[in-house]
Amino acid sequence: MEKNIFKAYDIRGIYPDELNEKDAYVIGRSIAEYFDDDKIIVGYDARPSSIPLFENLKDGIIDSGKDVLNIGLVTTPMVSFVVGITGYPGVMITASHNPKEYNGFKIIGKDVLSIGFEFGLKDIMELALKGVFKKKGKGKVEDGDFFDEYVRFLKSNLNIKNRLKIVIDAFNGSTPLVLERLLKEIPLDFLRLNFDIDGNYPKHPPNPLQKDNLKEISDVIKNGDYDFGVCFDGDGDRCVFIDENGELVSPDLITAFLAREIDVKGEYVLVDVRTSRDVWNEIIKLGGKPKRVQVGHAYARRKLKKLNGVLGGELAGHYYFRSMFYADSGILAFVHFLNYFSEICGNKRFSEIVKELKRYHSTGEINFHTEKKDEIIEEVRNNFKDGDISELDGLTIEYENWWFNIRKSNTEPLLRLIVEAEDEKILNEKTELIKKIINFFG
CATH class of the missing domain: 3.30.310.50 (Alpha-D-phosphohexomutase, C-terminal domain)
Structure with a gap:
């Protein structure tokens, strides 16, 4: 096993050269030994390598005497949500926004906090590299479907005032599994782009922060009369927004708009060290208490929970919510932005509110x-x-x-x-x- 697959926030490498089925089995044994819990939730993204990695990770867990709750093809925020409502730790098999050749494991503790290298992943790595495990009985596998509960939670946050016309680009990731259930409940006119779930990512890698990957949605918006566009990465924990002119809006600025929609008065709002002063100043103007945090979900979730903050945002397009067990969710950020923009859309365009916010x-x-x-x-x-x-x-x-x-x-x-x-x-x-x-x- 390659030691360098253990990163700051998760386990990640090129399949099968750096990360293969044998590694997945050993990692499954290691995760099972690390957690005291008798059951571990496992979900996966759409990459072709996710199924063989799941099968071997699952075998490693049940060979350690622990049970597996298989929630199947999902988004990373769904794993966090299921961890939150069940109280069991979880693993998401994904390489997030990386190209199709990559895959990996995001590990989430039963407190819905990410197991990064400083917070337990180093211990899991040491168990895996040592490769000596206790003999225990055989666990079992059960399947679980939590889509209805997750969509109900998302719908409970909806408060749309006016009908909008938008473009949604799913980047061939797994978000349509949630979006299709949610969108039929929302009064929207929307155009779907790349809603066919395909882990080979035929158009481009599922990274919405790379400008070349935004050309398709940008061109569509420029040639149509749309209020805005939104793109999701491969596993749905990040999103970016495009204005009515087809221009990318810096993701840190979205935190300010979310703060306008969510009541932040007297509440902590987390921003990473790269976030614009414009966002910091807006949070103060709204009566919130901005607090800087290190870049990365392993740090952001912990800090937000420690402060009992209501909202957090990163330049990379991650948005964290107290209502989501302090975890990040691209679709929940989209829901809150829909609420905000539907209220002001009759008076201002997206580019206008961005221009008004930006001083720097x-x-x-x-x-x-x-x-x-x-x-x-x-x-x-x-x-x-x-x-x-x-x-x-x-x-x-x-x-x-x-x-x-x-x-x-x-x-x-x-x-x-x-x-x-x-x-x-x-x-x-x-x-x-x-x-x-x-x-x-x-």
């Missing part, structure tokens, strides 16, 4: 391939040590009219930079200064 100019996240991440971060720190410094996640340095964050990716061999400023002149000037430092190291 941003580079967006810029990626740099480098082997000298630590040296670069230290040199950047030395060059901007007169600012307000935070090391919550990487290095954040703030000034009165601009700020930046530079951090190492937890999932890829990259250094990530985001810069934001009150005007474009300052933005360009400061961004070039930081780039010059990075490029010096090659």
Whole structure:
């Protein structure tokens, strides 16, 4: 078994070269030994490799004397939801937004918190690499269908005031299993794109943050009279929104609109270290209490639960909700945005509310391939040590009219930079200064 398949937030690798059926069996044994519970929920996405990985993961669990509750082809948020209502830990077989060649396991504790490397995944890895397991009796497998309960929960959050015309791109992922049940209950005019569930992802990888993957929905919106568009990633835990002009709206800004729809007065609202000051300021304006958190669902869920926060949002398009056991759900974010936009749609277009919110100019996240991440971060720190410094996640340095964050990716061999400023002149000037430092190291 390859040690490097154990990542910061989950287990992930190329199938079958890095992650195969034998590995899945051992991981199943390891997960079963790690949890004290007598039953483990398992779901999977639409990738062709998900079924063989499920069969072997399941065998590993039941050979450890634990039972498996098989909820079948689902979304990752559905696994979180079922964990929340049953009190059993769960595993989702998915590689989320990665290309079809990848697969993996997202592990969720019975408290609906992600088992990341700092929070138990390291222990599971050590059990798997050791490969010595206790002999126990044989567990059993039962099938469960929780779609009706999940859709009822989603519907309970609906409060649509006016009919909207939208485009929904499912990216050939598993969200249509939920969306088709939900949409027939909603007064919407909508166009489906890529609702055929196909884990080979024939159009493009199921990553809505890659601009090339948004061309189809963007073109459709530009050539039609739509209020907005929404795209979901392969396993449904992320979504991104497209305005009426076919332009991507930065996902961190959506957190501000969700905060307008959800009552955040006196409540904590989580934002990651890359989130715009515009969002921070809007939360304060609404009477909420913004709080920064490290990037990644393993951190966000824990922090939101610790604070009993009502809402959380990330630049990557993850949105977390107290009502969802502090877990993220792309479809629940879509529901809340529908509520918000249906109320204001008669007066303003999507691009107009974005323009009104935005006061700062941003580079967006810029990626740099480098082997000298630590040296670069230290040199950047030395060059901007007169600012307000935070090391919550990487290095954040703030000034009165601009700020930046530079951090190492937890999932890829990259250094990530985001810069934001009150005007474009300052933005360009400061961004070039930081780039010059990075490029010096090659």
